[in-house]
Amino acid sequence: MTIRTLMSTAAALTALAGPALADINIGASISETGPAAFLGDPEAKTLRMEVEKINAEGGIIGEPINLIMYDDGGDPNKARTFATRLVEDDEVVAVIGGTTTGTTMAMVPVYEDAEIPFISLAGAVEIIEPVKEFVFKTPHTDRMACEKIFEDMAARGFSRIGMISGSDGFGKSMQAQCKDVAEASGVEIVADEVYGPQDADMTPQLTNIKGSGAEAILNSGMGQGPAVVTRNHTQLAIDAPLYQSHGVASKQFIELAGSEAAEGVRLPAAALLVADQLAEDDPQKPVVVGYRDGYESETGEDVSTFGGHAYDALYILKAAIESAGSTEPAAIRDAIEATSGFVGTAGEVNFSGDDHLGLTLDAFEMLEIKDGNWTIVE
């Protein structure tokens, strides 16, 4: 009947778009649209661009990659369905993706059940803690960002800090992590405010933080909210310096906030943003410069660390398949876990049985915005 017809149409259409069977099927479920689109968009573009590049250079162990990428729109339920589709229908050997923590966590049970290695591009620490056998991730955790920021605050002598967080997954997760590690890092959170990701004005929240006597302010959030917070921070002439999170690590943030308002804002981020400022002998330099130049010339857009996460995931996977010499999911998983000394855009990755993130705090640079540009804080 009609349902059947549609089903088989769907199957036929997928088959049409589908691969020759010898290819290496790599799956991806990315939030190309929806509230996390500005993260997912560069991720998807990076994956397409880099897969094309790898295939042009002869693929992995002689086989071309067939990238099967779905747009989950940031909806975890949809992501979950695509996960099943990737596993059952597309028969992928590994999956990259999960732009957000929500979509990632929704997919995890599927890949764990099917024993397919999965490299997430989302931030929260719960993705890899506790360690799940088949789940890895490339971005630094929000907990690490908190620690890096608090470390810098403590070094500058700030102990009373105010937090203002986005109410989306990223903001809330980081807010919780920061509150968790605050005491151990020697800072006290004296104000804790929240805003909606689409809010136009955060002066009430910042006014309250200003009144709380906070010596520094941390904004955990991604998207357009942090730009508004930064402008409002300047508008209210708040003396306490503003810290942003790694969630705004793209040039776009400075444009949105305006270089005047963004002046002096600090944030922890990967070296990708300051590729040119890295020392010539820095092992990361060729990687980040290469990726940045490739991305910017291909898309005409500024590079962001989000696309970098996808880049890292793809090349970790490539290296793992090569070292495993096999496209068996279990073998790939073992090879991923054995990754060591991999230099990506986020830093040096060393996975192990009890660490599926593989990055240390050193991988973060503390950046400060000066004259509309990122500089490394020494």
Next chain:
Amino acid sequence: MPELLQFLFSGLTVGAVYALVALGFTIIYNASDVVNFAQGEFVMLGGMITVFAHAAGLPLLLAAGIAIAATAVIGVALNKLAIEPARGAPVVSLIIITIGASIFLRGVASLVFDKQIHRFPAFSGDAPFRIGGATILPQSLWVIAGGVAVFIALWLFFTRTLTGKAVLATSNNRLAAQLVGINTNWVMTLSFALSAAIGALAGVLATPITNTSYDVGIALALKGFAAAMLGGMGNPKGALVGGILLGILEALTAGYLSSQYKDAAAFIVILLVLFIMPQGLFGARQTERV
């Protein structure tokens, strides 16, 4: 006291944006009894077209003008292609048609433009005015002025001009309006053009504050709709008051109670108002005719 003043300034800024969106709802509703859920996309288009025209090298004013004109044309097209053919459909069908239109416009925008967040510079710089220990950005004044100006213009339009009265007549009784010689098709075209233009103007004025991207329309339509219903659908005064009230409510809740639940507070107040005044604050009371 400076806190309160700051909260009020914040509420005014945000509320003026809501009010502009709500005013856009008003005209279409008045002419056709349709609540256009794609109104938020008009705001988005106003902002995005300006951004890209400006980036292409046009001066900001010209870019804004083009954005408003182009959005008005899109509004007319929406009416001709989707609303007119569905005349007489039940409320729930109209809701789905206009939501479909909003998804469609969003999809087109993500293709024609991009999925990144954009902004263009504020009209009069970013140096805030300081009043009584609180601050307000010049762009906020632009938005507030825009809201008030559109309100006054609409009020004059509906009460003082023949065309405006024709719009109201069309909404009251389409057939009767036709019988007295009103070209109701033209009234509909005009209403959608005006509505879309006001939405686009909101986008142009607000983008330096709110930023814009292809999907800002959803949240704006939601708040604008809520504001319009709070004030009473179809009444420009209701739209203005509803919008500002909603903005101030959110700011005061964020300032004094909990920033977590500021959106919740807004909706609780809307629910309470509707329970007591089922037609909103300024909505016309309707008697059942049998």
Next chain:
Amino acid sequence: MRLSPRATTLLVLAVLIALSPLMFPSNFYYRVGSLIFMNGLAVTGMVILIGYAGQISLGHAGFSGIGAYSCAIMPVQWGIHPLLAPLLGAAISALLAWLVGRPILRLKGYYLAVATLGFGILVYMVLMNEAALTGGPDGITVADSGLPDLAEAAGLDLSNSQFWYWMSGLVLLAGAWLALNLYDSPTGRALRALHGSEVAARTVGVDVARYKLQAFVISAVYASVAGSLLALQNKFITPDVAGYMHSIELVTMTVLGGAHSVLGAVFGAAILTMLPQVLTVFAEYEHLLLGLIMMLVMIFLRDGLLPSLMRLIRGKSE
């Protein structure tokens, strides 16, 4: 023998549920099937609210959220048996619907739409903000219900997707049976009557407020159970299940397929559930096409897809 419309609907549903797997190329289709049935269940409730009673709700995903989070929270926090959680969730949804429905249902048209919308958003915000209980925006893991294991112990060797395909198929059948029973019952007639003319319904003795409330509560229970099933299958749930877009989706499925009949609405649920899967071939045009389809159906097939299709078929055979 001529079958009543009620029996026909049930038969068609049962046959579709039973026979569709014969053409599934892979396990993935069980997943899509189970989603169709879960959405179909929620939408069957919407038929009672929109199709029978003529009321609109843009907040019913809120009840799905309550059903889903009951399954996530109750067993872990309060030690309630995982199979009891969906029932308790449904009871909470019913109670909440009864409480908010009384004042809300006095409103009409767009005012009712905004009030229900507000209710849905409030539920969503609680799920987002009360992170200690709900896990916040990043979601929460749902404990295993033990049901698939039970099936396995009973000798049924089913994958997770397969199990939930059959489970939700059965629940959908039960839900459809109840909704169809209601149609030609005094309550169903009273609901349809107040849909047709509230004034006339009153004058024949229908307590309009009471019946609207009943429809609201019943549809809330349907949405809640659908949410519970989703949570139990996914074993992970986020506040999106209660989000505004999900509410809109439910209404769209209902009206797109044909709000006046259970079969029509379930058909709408099937179309809209499969659409994103089919549209993946068009990648970035997906949303554009979805919007276009919504508009075209509502403009040109005003009664919904299924009634229009049936008319077409009948028209041809005559």
Next chain:
Amino acid sequence: MSDLLRVENLGISFGGLRAVNQVGFSVKPGEILSVIGPNGAGKTTLFNMISGIYMPGDGRVVLNGDDVTGMRPDLLARRGLSRTFQNLQIFQNMTVLDNAIAGYHLTESGSLLADLFRLPGARARVRAAREGAMALLARVGLDRAAETEAGSLSYGKLKRLEIARALALDPKVLLLDEPAAGCNAVETEEIDQMIAEVARSGVAILLVEHDMKMVMRISSHIVVLDHGEKIAEGDPATVSRDPQVISAYLGTEAAEAADA
């Protein structure tokens, strides 16, 4: 016999406009009381107040000895008051038969659970209502249209369907708002006879009608409204001779009717 329905000093204003003012009358079982008057005299408004659709501004409505002023229509229905509408209020989304069964709502309805699970009790009640409805449809000549969508019926048939639905309640008081409007002479006569028949069974009937011949023929009592005020009252003969009535409204038509 005592009054079944008594209206005392009933009045209402809409935004400063006095639509009905100080109107009073009473009806006994088996009586047919007609309310007449020019368009806009306030007849339908009066009906809407009596049947609980509008809250009266002042005055009282007494049904069977109880004050029921402003009571909800569904509660009035329980007390035996039923009505039809000038501008048809048909359930267009339902079949003709379902429309008629809906009239049996009060006797048909039971518990929600019984309905959901199709318990035997509910099915028996539905069966009884269906039989009653079929009989009523036969009485108004619509039994052959039972399964058609009500929306597709002609105006005259819809009028009769509405009367059937109102009768399904087995009312003590029946309010008929222009039952013969839009009907041809034959149909009018049928309706005419039906009303008389219903009245004979002991129902008190309140009638608004523009067809003066019909009014003069069947009314036991007439109340004349003009601009919301009662200007005359009495039996058809008396009213039709009332000079105030003639000048206000009736004119030659009534004179003819009186002669006939």
